[in-house]
Amino acid sequence: MMTLGIVTILAIFVGLIAFLYHMQNKHYSFTKRVFASLGLGIAFGATTEQLGMMDFAYAPSFARTWDIINVAGNVAK
Secondary structure (H helix, E strand, O other), X not given: OOOHHHHHHHHHHHHHHHHHHHHHHOOOOHHHHHHHHHHXXXXXXXXXXXXXXXXXXXXXXXXXXXXXXXXXXXXXO
């Protein structure tokens, strides 16, 4: 049985995904979307060390985005 806390967290994450999707549809620049994602990740507890050490083995559709996040995480250390 899902508790109220889990449902709340899931609702927040769905809202954040909807916000990022809205940014994409409104044609915000790629840089603004990446920094918004980084900010949200850090706000929810991701450390810059974790962002810098992400490894996605082989995922061509995410390659450009994740490379930028890795660089930003490593620079911020």
